[in-house]
Amino acid sequence: MRRDPHSYCDDTQPEIVSLDWQVRVDFETRRLEGAVTLELGAATAAAGPIDLDTRDLEVRRVHVGEVALAWALAAAEPILGARLRVELPAGTQRFTVEYRTTPGASALQWLEPAQTAGGVQPFLFSQCQAIHARSVVPVQDTPRVRVRFTAALDVPVALRGLMAAAFVEREEDDPDSARAIERWHMPQPIPPYLIAFAVGHLRSADVGPRCRVWAEPEVLERAAWEFAGAEAMLEAAEKLFGPYDWERFDILTMPPSFPYGGMENPRLTFLTPTLLAGDRSLVNVVAHELAHSWTGNLVSSASAEHFWLNEGFTVFAERRIVEALAGSEVAIMQAALGRQELDRAVAGFAEHPELTRLHVHLAGVDPDEAFSIVPYEKGYLLLRALEEHVGRARFDGFLREYLGTYRFRSITTDDFTAMVEKLLPGALAAVDSAAWLDGPGVPGNAPVARSARLEAVQRACAAGAAGLDGATTEGWTPVEWGLWLEGAAALDAAACAALDARFGLTAQKNYEIVAAWLRVAIAAGYAPAVERVQSLLGEVGRMKFLRPLYQALARHDVALARRCFERWRSGYHPIAAQVVSGVLAKAAAPAG
Numbered sequence: 001m002r003r004d005p006h007s008y009c010d011d012t013q014p015e016i017v018s019l020d021w022q023v024r025v026d027f028e029t030r031r032l033e034g035a036v037t038l039e040l041g042a043a044t045a046a047a048g049p050i051d052l053d054t055r056d057l058e059v060r061r062v063h064v065g066e067v068a069l070a071w072a073l074a075a076a077e078p079i080l081g082a083r084l085r086v087e088l089p090a091g092t093q094r095f096t097v098e099y100r101t102t103p104g105a106s107a108l109q110w111l112e113p114a115q116t117a118g119g120v121q122p123f124l125f126s127q128c129q130a131i132h133a134r135s136v137v138p139v140q141d142t143p144r145v146r147v148r149f150t151a152a153l154d155v156p157v158a159l160r161g162l163m164a165a166a167f168v169e170r171e172e173d174d175p176d177s178a179r180a181i182e183r184w185h186m187p188q189p190i191p192p193y194l195i196a197f198a199v200g201h202l203r204s205a206d207v208g209p210r211c212r213v214w215a216e217p218e219v220l221e222r223a224a225w226e227f228a229g230a231e232a233m234l235e236a237a238e239k240l241f242g243p244y245d246w247e248r249f250d251i252l253t254m255p256p257s258f259p260y261g262g263m264e265n266p267r268l269t270f271l272t273p274t275l276l277a278g279d280r281s282l283v284n285v286v287a288h289e290l291a292h293s294w295t296g297n298l299v300s301s302a303s304a305e306h307f308w309l310n311e312g313f314t315v316f317a318e319r320r321i322v323e324a325l326a327g328s329e330v331a332i333m334q335a336a337l338g339r340q341e342l343d344r345a346v347a348g349f350a351e352h353p354e355l356t357r358l359h360v361h362l363a364g365v366d367p368d369e370a371f372s373i374v375p376y377e378k379g380y381l382l383l384r385a386l387e388e389h390v391g392r393a394r395f396d397g398f399l400r401e402y403l404g405t406y407r408f409r410s411i412t413t414d415d416f417t418a419m420v421e422k423l424l425p426g427a428l429a430a431v432d433s434a435a436w437l438d439g440p441g442v443p444g445n446a447p448v449a450r451s452a453r454l455e456a457v458q459r460a461c462a463a464g465a466a467g468l469d470g471a472t473t474e475g476w477t478p479v480e481w482g483l484w485l486e487g488a489a490a491l492d493a494a495a496c497a498a499l500d501a502r503f504g505l506t507a508q509k510n511y512e513i514v515a516a517w518l519r520v521a522i523a524a525g526y527a528p529a530v531e532r533v534q535s536l537l538g539e540v541g542r543m544k545f546l547r548p549l550y551q552a553l554a555r556h557d558v559a560l561a562r563r564c565f566e567r568w569r570s571g572y573h574p575i576a577a578q579v580v581s582g583v584l585a586k587a588a589a590p591a592g
């Protein structure tokens with residue numbers, strides 16, 4: 001039976017428990033070439049098939065020792081990729097697939113030297129969540145299955161090959177060799193979407209006993225400064241959620257085309273360089289990825305249909321870390337901005353309200369297309385509603401028990417409700433959890449963020465653009481700017497010009513501020529914003545910015561948005577290119 005709509009994995013078949021992965025990274029051909037040995041939980045009692053997920057892989061041979069096994073690669077389906085069926089003889093404990101990836105592998109971005117900070121060496125990285133691990137390695141690519149692994153990356157000797165795993169060794173055989181082998185080990189069982197690696201000209205700086213920041217040498221100093229608080233965050237998180245199970249919390253600062261703000265790859269979080277604001281104003285993303293070490297990586301949602309368990313819990317945990325380190329006012333402001341973004345996202349799903357449930361049905365839906373802020377912020381609000389109902393002390397007790405019981409397991413929404421009912425009887429009914437989990441939009445009993453600092457911004461919103469002056473905005477963080485830009489009445493081009501003259505928003509270096517500003521200013525038809533966005537869309541590949549900015553640009557001038565995409569597309573990660581195509585296709589479709 002297939003229980004995850006995004007995987008060919010059949011739970012009546014044997015389960016893979018570990019991988020031994022060995023590949024040569026070839027920048028010339030843009031391929032990984034090698035083999036993976038897949039180990040089963042137990043030797044097969046009888047002969048039978050095992051189905052693996054693949055996407056655009058070229059399989060050469062499947063064997064056990066010297067014995068070749070029969071295999072068949074089915075025709076590819078649009079979202080899932082191609083099923084690889086291997087016929088396993090009775091008594092099989094492990095088998096090997098020899099294969100290579102193709103240059104268009106959906107998880108991988110191969111960067112030319114010109115696309116890096118150094119400009120001399122190429123760079124390669126993976127992004128496997130949600131269902132892209134299958135384009136890198138044949139696996140049961142569902143988070144329901146957890147695997148350990150060992151890996152050997154054969155890379156050019158000038159480059160480092162990093163993995164989200166424990167470092168074993170780097171081998172440089174003879175001094176004249178052009179290649180090096182980097183060996184890694186993941187002793188904890190993880191869902192396959194957490195397999196991650198990067199190859200590039202990378203250096204590191206320690207910022208704490210368990211925290212090291214990696215980046216290209218040109219970026220390292222800024223990155224190490226921006227993320228210097230990682231160890232303190234780790235300590236705060238352990239106080240809240242219990243001991244950290246992954247030994248190290250290192251950070252890899254990605255090239256600007258990285259499609260996410262951050263990705264919680266275990267032991268080595270990947271972060272966008274758009275966080276390097278120079279003032280540590282965006283480090284809640286570090287708290288977020290760190291929080292996933294408990295919520296997501298330790299306790300994982302069993303499929304993309306329960307993704308809210310990962311992200312809703314993680315936003316909740318992120319804000320608790322922020323509260324512990326920066327105070328509750330800051331956490332409340334971030335929650336208030338989250339609520340505004342949630343309301344906008346829900347409005348944007350007017351034609352697909354079913355995608356605003358927490359528990360979603362995604363058969364036939366690409367998780368990258370369904371992705372939105374809804375599971376993050378609506379999930380957060382459900383947990384806050386429960387917390388308000390039972391009180392913080394009891395809710396913290398629940399959280400500890402939830403993490404302790406489900407650790408290193410992959411769970412569904414029903415596992416969550418079962419545990420709430422057991423530990424906090426009556427709480428689900430009291431907050432009307434069915435409306436949250438299976439109903440659309442934001443239920444009316446959602447907790448509302450309140451604070452003095454928030455009220456000050458709300459007053460500034462009410463005063464409008466003309467009332468905004470330097471005294472009001474003094475000390476404003478990107479969150480205040482976001483709240484104001486989202487909350488103030490629609491601006492016209494003249495108001496934008498006046499604001500821009502006063503606050504230099506189009507020239508802002510902080511990407512959160514400039515992106516929030518451009519969205520509003522493009523809608524107002526403010527020409528300098530339309531100009532700036534066209535260069536910005538070539539500077540960064542983070543989808544949080546690409547999505548709304550392409551949308552705004554397309555509403556303003558769809559032909560211009562298309563030309564812009566044609567110009568920059570080759571610099572985007574395949575996932576981002578796919579998502580932007582979708583945004584533009586929708587923008588071009590007739591309304592209705």
Ligand code: BES
Pocket residue numbers: 129130259260261262263264284285288289292311371376544
């Ligand atoms: N795990 C996500 C990124 C992700 C989600 C990748 C779904 C692929 C599919 C990561 O933890 C995340 O949520 N990042 C956010 C950070 C923010 C909410 C603080 C981002 O990228 O902006």
Ligand code: ZN
Pocket residue numbers: 288292310311314
């Ligand atoms: Zn997340």
